Amino acid sequence: MDMSFTPEDQAFRAEVRRFLRDRLPEGLADKGRLHQELTKAEYEEWHATLGERGWLAGNWPVEFGGAGWTAIQRHIFEEESALAHAPRVVPFGLAMLGPVLQKFGSKEQQDRFLPRILNGQDWWCQGYSEPGAGSDLASVKTTAVRDGDHYVVNGQKTWTTLGQHANWIFCLVRTDPAAKAQEGISFLLIDMASPGITVRPIVLLEGTPEVNEVFFDDVRVPVENLVGEENKGWTYAKYLLTHERTNIAGVGFATAALASLKRIARAQVANGRPLSENPLFAARMAAVEIDLMAMSTTNLRMLAQAAAGQAPGAESSMLKLKGTQIRQAINDLTRRAVGPWALAFPSEAIAGASDDAPPGPPDAAAATRAYLNNRKLSIYGGSNEIQRGIIAKSLLGL
Template identity: 70%
Template sequence: MDLNYSPEEQAFRVEVRQWLSDTLPRDLSEKVRLGKRLTKEDSVLWHQLLNARGWLAPNWPKSHGGAEWNAVQRQIFEEEACLAHAPRVVPFGLSMLAPVLMAFGSEEQCQRFLPRILSGEDWWCQGYSEPGAGSDLAAVKTRAVRDGDSYVVNGQKTWTTLGQYANWIFCLVRTDPDVKKQEGISFLLIDMNTPGVTVRPIVLIDGGAEVNEVFFDNVRVPAENLVGDENKGWTYAKYLLTHERTNIAGVGFSTAALETLKDVAGKVQAGGKPLAQNPLFAARVAQVEIDLMAMATTNLRVVSAAAKGQAPGAESSMLKVKGTVIRQELTALLRRAVGPDAMAFQPDYLEGGDNVDMMGPEHAASAAPSYFNMRKLSIFGGSNEVQRTIITKAILGL
């Protein structure tokens, strides 16, 4: 593939950059830049602004209201949005469930759910992981028993990101306990307002509660909410995970984080000169930048192949591993650059408070929370150890 941008693609970058400059609220961009926590209203606002422009669903076909961008356009937009410090678009409905519905769902399900994802009327969360079923996702125990025109669901999901905001959850449930574990799983859509659904927050080490436990106690789910065929959910789950793992690579986020790191390292003094001039620190920054450039090229190849109908396999695992390692290294370097000032834990600042006495660089308050939060990247979406096994088997044949 040609890795040089065409005149049309360069013009598209200019268009995106100008739109972001004109449309992205300054206060929202500043919250993202400084690592403050976003509210539900912040995410909804950005969702609505993108939808109004027709850029909310870049990988959806136009027939379903998407932008139908090619791989290069999607990468350009991600880079520019991250450099402008735009919020992350919540991916669960747009980038994870929607591709599954388009590939395996019924026409009625697409007509029912896709417009509501675009409008923001539905906020989706993911019900995959369970206690004892994280990296070994096929070990899920949440049961769904058919009872007439409904399934009765009992069990528990955990690490449910932003589940406190969601009104729908897509779940892997066990519908046949007597077969090979991968063959007895189904993919079910559950209204979070159904009686018997309970959401309980999990407070993380950074003081936030972006993840939750979700409990199902005799929850009745209409059988029409089954996606595809019963006991074929493992196939749909793997399809979804290839999209999730590619997204976790986060080329745009790493690009923006690298710019922030360079800015801080250029201002912080170490031994009477900017930290950026320290040979050891500069070498680590240079290495992570080289890795990021290589990954960006690989990412472009993978999404370009996906746009031509080639399902990413081991490549998505490669991007997941390398992308998470890079993002973790960037947060580690930023915390190192900030130094002892990163030790102060100021939850009021992270929650958006402005009247907080700050010590050190402006990123000091968010450096440590961001570092600790990014530790999860090598676990969710399939742990990096599992991804390396996938790569070994698929590519090396071992």
């Protein structure tokens, strides 16, 4: 995306492009371009490559082992990585739990967990949503009852992304059932190898088991795994959610998807002319590009505030809301561009789990995978309806 950057920023962009060209395996880039499911080993391979370069935790301060990048550098890296179809950096440890531990965790927790996030020893997942508590997280019913130097945890979490790969989970648990909803919640770190934990996959529309249900049956968790104070977990949860919602905006992913859409529109012919020259389709692409440029600027402001030590506020809800709308709009236009080849074929073939590839050009299957998978964007991280309520209350005073 064409924005104003300093010579230093442009030099950093060139450095990132060289790194991606030299170190990103072609096979990983191909799977990213075609929106195919990655294995745990493939995620870990890219994690290790970024860690070796010192570019894994661009949002972390140097004192915690991060890259200490400016907001502009983070923006450039995320954009170039998406354009190169690099695997996404799994956010749960790096972009969510890491900032929480750095701000609210004990020195012992920071020394124990932060290095293991960086070196890949620990893969974290998020235990927030429950069957009866999605966007309304204050309704969580998973309980943690103190028993000596342990908590005994019982309950269920759902929509746990990549939980099948994780060895740790950070959870919201209810430690005071008698307190008002937000006041009786704690933030607990739980080893997934603990007896009593069961992980059950949920298969999504396009055929991938990306999310899971996680069950806790009398799981014993050491008290030292409590982050901050007991019954103060709602404060930490809100802090984490603002970082998550800013990340969900997905400016880099939207930029890469828009570039792909333009390429497809130039190649597809309608009535003897490239689809990109169709006035109606071109106007739709222009409208979504204008929205993306505006959101990109807002995202930079938010990153700058976070780098200055300010927790993102309701503005992160604006980013989450608009970012998901833009990405879904691009997905919809891409499916329209490839025409009837984008019709949904059997989910096993779309996901690449079948020996028979879907008919038509690779762009068609990729467009279908992206469209179906990204329907989730307007729900997870707090549904878009909830984000509108936050914006109305916090920013507009309604």
